[in-house]
Amino acid sequence: SQQGEEDPQALSIQEGENATMNCSYKTSINNLQWYRQNSGRGLVHLILIRSNEREKHSGRLRVTLDTSKKSSSLLITASRAADTASYFCATLKNNQGGKLIFGQGTELSVKP
Amino acid sequence: KAGVTQTPRYLIKTRGQQVTLSCSPISGHRSVSWYQQTPGQGLQFLFEYFSETQRNKGNFPGRFSGRQFSNSRSEMNVSTLELGDSALYLCASSYSGGAEEQYFGPGTRLTVT
Numbered sequence: 001s002q003q004g005e006e007d008p009q010a011l012s013i014q015e016g017e018n019a020t021m022n023c024s025y026k027t028s029i030n031n032l033q034w035y036r037q038n039s040g041r042g043l044v045h046l047i048l049i050r051s052n053e054r055e056k057h058s059g060r061l062r063v064t065l066d067t068s069k070k071s072s073s074l075l076i077t078a079s080r081a082a083d084t085a086s087y088f089c090a091t092l093k094n095n096q097g098g099k100l101i102f103g104q105g106t107e108l109s110v111k112p
Numbered sequence: 113k114a115g116v117t118q119t120p121r122y123l124i125k126t127r128g129q130q131v132t133l134s135c136s137p138i139s140g141h142r143s144v145s146w147y148q149q150t151p152g153q154g155l156q157f158l159f160e161y162f163s164e165t166q167r168n169k170g171n172f173p174g175r176f177s178g179r180q181f182s183n184s185r186s187e188m189n190v191s192t193l194e195l196g197d198s199a200l201y202l203c204a205s206s207y208s209g210g211a212e213e214q215y216f217g218p219g220t221r222l223t224v225t
Contacts, residue, residue, distance in 0.1 A: 100157060
């Protein structure tokens with residue numbers, strides 16, 4: 001069963017626009033991670049934010065984490081057609097080794 | 113550094129058969145996790161192996177099993193295949209399987225007919 005949910009389920013934007021995806025989860029976590037998947041292929045790690053962090057940046061990516069609301073958001077700025085993919089949040093609880101629990105994902109389409 | 117490799121990439125099996133999938137982690141990584149991805153259930157954790165021991169297990173029936181070898185390579189086995197086992201099976205490796213990013217392989221697409 002999924003730890004949480006993501007919204008929107010699908011997002012369609014024009015190149016150059018920003019894309020925001022949200023993720024909610026249910027229990028306390030050690031960290032939250034975002035992954036990208038292109039067309040049913042393997043997942044690519046984007047960014048990891050720990051439970052004691054509130055915001056993290058990596059290139060055009062900005063992730064926020066609100067542990068009081070059990071939610072996170074991923075912002076992709078100045079999107080490109082190559083950003084078209086599915087984006088998943090995944091949570092890791094304390095003392096759970098490498099057991100990631102994934103959300104259902106957001107399907108992002110960036111039109112040129 | 114070579115990435116995570118999975119073999120085979122595609123597989124077609126018949127109901128009732130069994131299947132073994134293989135995963136070679138990144139050199140030096142000792143944790144290997146397996147996930148099942150289906151359109152209906154999404155990405156679900158199967159199990160994690162660390163230093164040849166199963167450390168975590170998801171909510172899957174006993175038909176799903178795995179093991180890890182001393183070189184950290186891992187295999188998962190599904191016995192008595194059912195139609196619902198059709199999925200993309202992904203493995204991921206990390207150094208210790210703790211609070212760190214995981215590196216995913218390209219997956220094995222299993223189709224059960």
